[in-house]
Amino acid sequence: MTPVVPPVVEVGDLVVRYGTATALDRVSLTVGAGELVALVGPNGAGKSSLVNAIMGIVRPASGRVRVSGRVALVPEGRQMFGDLSVDDNLRLGAWRRRGRPGARDTSRVYEVLPELTRVRHQRAGTLSGGQQQMVAFGRALMAEPDVVVVDELSLGLAPMVTAGLAEHLRSLNAGRGLAVLLIEQNARLALDLCGRGYVLEAGRIRAQGSADELARSAEVAAAYLGGPATTAEPGGSGPEGTGPDGTKRGAAKGGGTGPGGAVSGREARP
Amino acid sequence: MSDFLQYLISGLAVGCGFALLASGLVTIHRVTRVVNFAQGMFAVVAGLTAGSLLSAGLPHGLAEVAAVAVAGAAGLLVGLIATGRRGTSAQSALIVTLGLGFVAYAVEIMIWGDNPRSHPGLGGSVQFAGAFVQKQSFLVIGVTAVVFAALWLFFNRSYPGKALSACASNPYAARAVGIDVTRMGLVAFALGGMLGGTAGVLLTPMLPISYNSDVLLITNGFAAAVLGGLNRPGPALAGALVLGVAEAMVAGYYEAAYQTVVALALMLAIMIWQSSRRTALQEETAR
Amino acid sequence: MKPSPRVLVAAAVCAAALAAPLLLSEAQVSVYVLLLLAACVVTGLSMLMGYAGQVSLGQASFFMVGGYTAALITTHGRPSWLGLAAAPLVAAALAALIGVPLLRLRGHQLAFATLAVQLILLNLVGQQEWTGGDIGLQGVPRLEIAGYEFATDLSYAYLALAALGLIALITRNIVASRPGRGLRALATSEVAAASSGVPVATYKLAVFSLSAGFAGLAGGIYAFYIGYVAPGSFPVLLSFEYVVMVVVGGAGTVYGALAGATVITLLLQLLNNVGTMEGMPAAAPTVLSYAVYGLLLILIVLFMPRGLVPSATGWWERRAARGAPASDEPDAAPVRDLARTSP
Numbered sequence: 001m002t003p004v005v006p007p008v009v010e011v012g013d014l015v016v017r018y019g020t021a022t023a024l025d026r027v028s029l030t031v032g033a034g035e036l037v038a039l040v041g042p043n044g045a046g047k048s049s050l051v052n053a054i055m056g057i058v059r060p061a062s063g064r065v066r067v068s069g070r071v072a073l074v075p076e077g078r079q080m081f082g083d084l085s086v087d088d089n090l091r092l093g094a095w096r097r098r099g100r101p102g103a104r105d106t107s108r109v110y111e112v113l114p115e116l117t118r119v120r121h122q123r124a125g126t127l128s129g130g131q132q133q134m135v136a137f138g139r140a141l142m143a144e145p146d147v148v149v150v151d152e153l154s155l156g157l158a159p160m161v162t163a164g165l166a167e168h169l170r171s172l173n174a175g176r177g178l179a180v181l182l183i184e185q186n187a188r189l190a191l192d193l194c195g196r197g198y199v200l201e202a203g204r205i206r207a208q209g210s211a212d213e214l215a216r217s218a219e220v221a222a223a224y225l226g227g228p229a230t231t232a233e234p235g236g237s238g239p240e241g242t243g244p245d246g247t248k249r250g251a252a253k254g255g256g257t258g259p260g261g262a263v264s265g266r267e268a269r270p
Numbered sequence: 271m272s273d274f275l276q277y278l279i280s281g282l283a284v285g286c287g288f289a290l291l292a293s294g295l296v297t298i299h300r301v302t303r304v305v306n307f308a309q310g311m312f313a314v315v316a317g318l319t320a321g322s323l324l325s326a327g328l329p330h331g332l333a334e335v336a337a338v339a340v341a342g343a344a345g346l347l348v349g350l351i352a353t354g355r356r357g358t359s360a361q362s363a364l365i366v367t368l369g370l371g372f373v374a375y376a377v378e379i380m381i382w383g384d385n386p387r388s389h390p391g392l393g394g395s396v397q398f399a400g401a402f403v404q405k406q407s408f409l410v411i412g413v414t415a416v417v418f419a420a421l422w423l424f425f426n427r428s429y430p431g432k433a434l435s436a437c438a439s440n441p442y443a444a445r446a447v448g449i450d451v452t453r454m455g456l457v458a459f460a461l462g463g464m465l466g467g468t469a470g471v472l473l474t475p476m477l478p479i480s481y482n483s484d485v486l487l488i489t490n491g492f493a494a495a496v497l498g499g500l501n502r503p504g505p506a507l508a509g510a511l512v513l514g515v516a517e518a519m520v521a522g523y524y525e526a527a528y529q530t531v532v533a534l535a536l537m538l539a540i541m542i543w544q545s546s547r548r549t550a551l552q553e554e555t556a557r
Numbered sequence: 558m559k560p561s562p563r564v565l566v567a568a569a570v571c572a573a574a575l576a577a578p579l580l581l582s583e584a585q586v587s588v589y590v591l592l593l594l595a596a597c598v599v600t601g602l603s604m605l606m607g608y609a610g611q612v613s614l615g616q617a618s619f620f621m622v623g624g625y626t627a628a629l630i631t632t633h634g635r636p637s638w639l640g641l642a643a644a645p646l647v648a649a650a651l652a653a654l655i656g657v658p659l660l661r662l663r664g665h666q667l668a669f670a671t672l673a674v675q676l677i678l679l680n681l682v683g684q685q686e687w688t689g690g691d692i693g694l695q696g697v698p699r700l701e702i703a704g705y706e707f708a709t710d711l712s713y714a715y716l717a718l719a720a721l722g723l724i725a726l727i728t729r730n731i732v733a734s735r736p737g738r739g740l741r742a743l744a745t746s747e748v749a750a751a752s753s754g755v756p757v758a759t760y761k762l763a764v765f766s767l768s769a770g771f772a773g774l775a776g777g778i779y780a781f782y783i784g785y786v787a788p789g790s791f792p793v794l795l796s797f798e799y800v801v802m803v804v805v806g807g808a809g810t811v812y813g814a815l816a817g818a819t820v821i822t823l824l825l826q827l828l829n830n831v832g833t834m835e836g837m838p839a840a841a842p843t844v845l846s847y848a849v850y851g852l853l854l855i856l857i858v859l860f861m862p863r864g865l866v867p868s869a870t871g872w873w874e875r876r877a878a879r880g881a882p883a884s885d886e887p888d889a890a891p892v893r894d895l896a897r898t899s900p
Contacts, residue, residue, distance in 0.1 A: 055445075055446060057445055057446075072447075073446045073447075075442065075443060075446045079440050079442055079443035079446065080440065080443065081435070081436045081439040081440050081443060081444075082439055082440065083435065083438075083439045084432065084435060084436065084439060088432055091429070091432070092432060092433060092436050092444075092447050092449070093447050095433060095447045095448045095449050096447070096448035098429065104429070139447060143447070143448070305665040351855065351859075355859050358858075358859065361612075361664060361665075362858050362859070362862060364665055364668070365612075365800070365804060365854060365858045366854070366855050366858050366859065368797065368800070368854065369801075369850070369851045369852070369853075369854030369855040369858070370851060370855065371851070372797070372847045372848070372850040372851030372854065373847070373848055373851030373852060373855070374851075375847040375851070376843075376844045376845070376847040376848035376851065379840050379843055379844050379847070380840065380844050383840065384840065384843070482794075485672075485676075485793055486676075489669065489672060489673060489676065492669050493673075496666070496669075525684075527680065527683070527684050528680070528684070530676060530677075530680055531677050531680050531681065534673040534676055534677050535673075535677065537669075537670075537673055538658075538659075538670055538673055538674075541662055541666050541669075541670060542658045542659070542661060542662065542670075545661040545662050545666070546661065
C-alpha cells in the first residue's frame with residue numbers, strides 16, 4: 001500500500017478550519033511520482049478543502065502539505081476564463097512559469113489534446129462542458145506539472161464524455177509519468193482509473209488501500225458504488241455492479257488502452 | 271452652428287475627462303469588485319500636484335507625468351487599505367474608500383488650502399469651421415484617444431493585461447493557475463489612480479479644481495461607468511462622451527447651473543432602466 | 558423582581574439625556590441640540606442600513622426637505638406648528654415617491670443614486686426664487702405650539718429630545734414587530750426574504766420613507782432653532798457624516814445610532830476646540846475634522862465592522878457567558894455587519 005516511489009504530494013495530519021467548523025481533521029495521504037491516486041467521498045466531506053490546502057489557497061490550521069515539484073489544478077466546475085479565448089486560457093496556465101522561454105507555447109497542449117485545436121480562438125465560455133474540461137486539463141498541463149489535482153472530473157458531464165477524459169488522463173499518466181490525484185464523487189470511475197485510493201468522509205480518511213481492496217470492501221461498495229453517489233453514471237444502478245477484476249488497475253501505470261477500453265465500454269452503456 | 275460646434279468640442283473634451291475617470295473605476299471594479307469612491311480624489315490630487323510642480327518650475331509634460339505618477343501611488347495606497355486586509359467585502363471597501371476621501375481632504379487642504387486652483391494648459395484657441403475652440407480641448411481628446419487605445423492593447427494583447435482580465439473573469443481559476451489576485455487588485459488600483467490622475471491634469475486647465483471637486487467628478491465618472499455595468503470600458507467611454515456633450519449643450523443653450531442636474535438625472539434614468547432588466551436573484555448570485 | 562440590565566441601561570440613558578441640558582452651558586446646549594437632531598436622522602438611517610441593508614449617501618436631503626418645508630410654511634404666515642407637523646410628512650412622502658424607482662437599485666448603485674438625488678435637490682433649491690436661491694430662507698420665526706413659544710436653547714433641547722424619544726420608540730416597536738423580523742431577513746438576503754413571503758419592496762419603501770420622515774422632523778426643528786435654511790446648511794458632506802455616525806455606532810440598533818451621533822459630535826467639538834487654539838493655522842479645525850472622520854470610518858469598518866455598540870454588547874455577553882462553550886464567531890460576518898448591506 002505504501003508507494004515504493006518517492007511521493008510528489010505528501011499530506012500529513014492536515015487540519016483545516018473555517019471559524020469554528022473543522023473541515024479536515026488530521027488527514028494524511030500521499031501521491032507517489034507517476035501514480036494515479038483516487039480520493040472519493042460524498043459532498044461536503046472536505047474534498048474541496050483538501051484541494052485548496054494542497055494548492056495553497058487556504059492555510060491549514062496544523063499539519064503539513066509537501067509538494068515536491070510542480071502541482072497544477074483542474075478545478076471543480078472547469079472554471080474557465082469565460083471571456084478569454086481557449087488559447088489565452090491555456091497561456092494563462094503557464095503563469096507560474098512566465099519568463100521562461102517557450103513557457104507560453106500552447107502547441108504542446110494541442111498535440112496531447114488535438115480536439116482543442118479546432119476551437120482555439122473561440123471564447124472559452126461558449127464551449128461545451130466536455131470541451132471546457134479539456135481546456136482545464138490543458139491549462140493545468142501548461143504549468144508543466146509533476147502532479148495534477150483533478151477536482152471532480154465527471155461532475156455534470158455525460159458518461160461518454162467523462163470516459164474520453166478519463167482516457168486522456170490515463171494516457172498522460174502512462175506517456176509522461178504525470179502523477180494524478182483524482183478527486184471524485186463517482187467512486188466507480190475513480191477506482192477504475194486509479195491504482196490506489198482514499199475515502200474521505202466528514203473531514204477524515206475513513207478507508208484507504210488499493211483500488212481493488214476499496215472496491216471489494218463492503219462498506220465502500222454500499223456507500224459509494226451502489227448508492228446515490230453514482231447517479232452521474234446511469235449504467236451502474238445496483239450494488240451488484242461491483243467493480244471489474246483488479247488486474248486493470250494494476251496496469252494503470254503501464255499502457256492504458258486495455259483498461260481504458262473497459263472503462264469507456266462500461267461508461268458508455270447508457 | 272459655430273456655437274454648436276464649440277459646445278460639442280468642449281463637451282467632448284470634458285466627456286473625455288469623465289471617460290478617463292470612468293475607465294479607472296471600471297478597471298478597479300472589474301478586478302476587485304470594489305466601487306472606488308476615491309476615484310475623483312485621484313483627479314484632484316493630480317490636478318493640484320501638477321499646478322504646484324509647474325509653479326515650481328518644472329516644464330510642461332514632466333510636471334503632468336509626475337502628477338499622474340503621484341495619483342498612481344495614491345491609487346496603490348487606497349487599494350492597500352481598502353483591500354489589503356483579508357476578508358474585507360466589496361461593500362465595506364466602498365465605505366473605506368469613502369473614508370479615504372475624507373483623509374485626502376485633510377491632506378489636500380493642508381497642502382493646497384481650500385480655494386479652487388487651476389494651472390495653465392495648452393494656451394490659446396484655434397478657429398475650426400467658424401468656431402473658436404480651446405487648444406486644450408483637442409489635447410484632452412487626443413490624449414484620451416491614445417490612453418484608451420493603450421488600455422485596449424494592454425488588456426487584450428499583453429500577458430499581464432490578460433492576467434488582470436482573468437482575475438476579473440474568474441478569481442478562483444486565476445488563483446488556481448497561480449495568479450496573485452490580491453496583488454493584481456493592487457495593480458488595478460494603481461492603474462485606476464493613474465487614469466484618474468490623467469483626467470485631473472487634463473481637466474484642471476479647463477475647470478478649476480478644489481479639494482471637494484471629487485464629489486462631482488466621481489458622480490460623473492460613475493454615471494458614465496454604470497452604463498457598461500461598471501465592467502466594460504467601451505460603454506463607459508460612450509456614456510462619458512454623451513454626458514460631457516449633454517452638459518455642454520445644457521450650459522450653452524439653456525443654463526449652466528442645470529448642467530449637473532441633467533447629468534445626474536441621466537445617470538438615475540440609466541441605472542433604473544438597467545435594474546428593471548435584472549432581478550435580485552441575479553445580483554445576489556453574481557456577488 | 559429585579560429589573561433587567563436592559564431596562565436599567567435605558568433608564569440611565571433617559572435620565573442622563575433629560576438632566577444634561579440643565580447642567581450644560583448655553584454654548585454646550587446648542588451643541589447638544591444639534592447632537593440630538595443628528596441622532597434623529599441617524600436612527601432612521603441606521604434602520605435603513607441595518608435592516609433594509611441599504612446605504613443612503615443622501616440622507617441629508619430629507620433633513621433639508623424637512624427644514625425647507627417648515628421654513629416655507631412658516632414664512633408664508635401659516636402657524637409654525639403646522640410647519641413642524643408637515644416637515645416629516647413631506648419628507649416621508651417625497652421619499653415614498655422617489656423610492657419607488659430608486660429602491661429597485663441596491664448597494665453601491667443606490668448609494669450613488671441617493672447621492673445624486675441630494676446633488677439634484679441642492680442644485681434645484683439653489684436656483685429657485687421661492688426657495689430663496691443660494692441665500693435661502695431667512696427669518697424663520699420661533700416655533701409656537703398652543704401658545705408656548707420655544708425661544709430658548711433649553712426649550713429646543715427638550716423639543717429635540719422629545720422628537721428623538723418618539724423616533725426611538727417607533728423604531729424599537731418596528732424592530733420588535735413581525736415586519737421587523739422580516740426586515741432583518743431582508744438585510745441578509747433579499748431573495749431568501751422574498752421566498753419566505755416577506756413583501757420585500759413594500760418593506761424597503763416603508764423603511765426608506767420612515768427614515769426620511771425622521772430626518773424631516775429633525776430638519777423642521779433645525780429650521781426653527783437656527784432661524785434660517787440655505788443650501789449651504791445641507792452639504793453632501795452632512796450625508797456622509799450621518800453614514801459615519803451609523804457605521805461608528807453600529808447599524809441596526811437604536812443605541813448604536815445614539816452612540817454614533819454622540820461620539821462623532823463630541824469628537825468634532827473637541828477637535829474644533831483644539832483646532833481653534835492659539836497658534837493653530839486657520840484651516841486646522843477643518844483638517845482635523847476631515848482626518849478624524851476618515852480615519853474613524855476606515856478603522857471601524859476594517860477592525861470593528863459591527864460598530865461600537867454591537868461590539869461592546871457582544872463583548873459583554875461573552876464575558877457574562879464565560880464558562881459556557883464559546884459560541885461566538887467574531888470572524889463570521891454577523892447579520893448586521895456592514896459587509897452584509899447587500900448590493
